[in-house]
Amino acid sequence: MPPSPSTSRAIRLTALPDGLPRPEHFAVVEEPTPVPDEGEVLVRNRFFHVFPSLRTLIGGGVKGTPFPPLRPGDTLFGPAIGEVVSAPPDAGLRPGDLVRHWMGWREYAVTPAEQCTPLDDTLPDPVAHLSQAALAYTALTRDARVRPGDTVFVSGGAGGVGSLVGQIAGRLGAERVVGSTGSADKAARLVSELGYDAALVRDAGPIAEQLAEAAPDGIDVFVDNVGGEQLRAAIGAARPGARFVLVGTLAGQLSPHLTGTTAPVEIDTFQLVAKRIEMRGFGGLDGTAEWAERFGGWLRSGDVTFPHVRVPGIDRAPQALHELISGRHLGTVVVEL
Structure with a gap:
């Protein structure tokens, strides 16, 4: 050199x-x-x-x-x-x-x-x-344990994590995948390019109402990159035994009124108990090469894009x-x- x-x-x-x-x-x-x-x-x-x-x-x-x-x-x-x-x-x-x-x-x-x-x-x-493929794959397979037939909701679906979670969830057998994002243009791309079945637009109406329309039978898995209103909406839409994995806190990080170090949100814990919702923070990467092998194969076949x-x-x-x-x-x- x-x-x-x-x-x-x-x-x-x-x-x-x-x-x-x-x-x-x-x-x-x-x-x-x-x-x-x-x-x-x-x-x-x-x-x-x-x-x-x-x-x-x-x-x-x-x-x-x-x-x-x-x-x-x-x-x-x-x-x-x-x-x-x-x-x-x-x-x-x-x-x-x-x-x-x-x-x-x-x-x-x-x-x-x-x-x-x-x-x-x-x-x-x-x-x-x-890419955030290792995080997306691990969150879905280890923490949320996505199963064939699941309905999956992904907040921040157009971000570095969310743009891969939606695609990978489909490859792992999810029946319906719903994402949220900040603009109508991105929402359209989530559906046309990234494997989402429906997309919600922040500030285009209450997220809870949009989610109820996009997933009328409720959700089984929530991959949360945002927090805030979207976490509350997911709790409301959760089916009994739903699995939530909290990956990011963009609602706090990208707020001009906060320091980026907190992400406060008020939730109804009665719903967590009544629905037996399992909620956990992302557990970190486990160091296995499985994600890379599968991600590489999907990229080469065109089943997933980066x-x-x-x-x-x-x-x-x-x-x-x-x-x-x-x-x-x-x-x-x-x-x-």
Whole structure:
């Protein structure tokens, strides 16, 4: 590989926002290209994932979650795909190998060798390793235990998680899949492109009424990426023994009136008891390769697609985050370097 440049660019948080973060709260800075220490890998990033949970980290983080808060002057981070520039002799990595790691939002990254995951050809496109397929598949199979014939409701159906949950639920045997989103255009795409049987539009009327019309016999599974009104509606529509898995809290993260670190919602717990609703938070990834093998097969056959937007250039990364928070894009947002 060609020698690394003496300087490279990264994205730093420059100020804490009063409300939702905007491009002016970040800066593209030029800094010395990092030099790896013993046991570290130098990676030239090719892609990194722009994800809404950055709002939570900028807001101060949440105790008990694995990621630290971001302070002014910090470089942002997140999932990335890059090419190995140099690696320790015993790391099993060679220059040019593609790896996944957590030091995105910069052109060059240094990371411990054990924190780099080599990529193989299980998925047909390297950028698909930045998808939320592992989360979507695990939430459905382990936490919600979706069964043939189930009716599944997915809040935030057009997001990085929801755009895959709807498709995968169908492949796992769900009889009817209903999603919710923020615009009529996205709702139409959920049905025409992403395997949803019906789509609800936030602010187009009470979600509970829309859900009752879309799933008149009730729901068996709820994959919640939002919270708020949509969680209340799902409880009202739940059949006895319904299984809920709480994956995200976009109602709190994307609210200009909250810090992104809380997502309060009032629910009727009598309904949880009366209907024997099982509600659990997403239990994290279990490390098995089953999701990748099945996802790769579905991608190759065309049974499932990976909805994503590629934003070219690190200079556009702060704007890409703003567009994600504003709801402009469908699917996963990736910056391509």
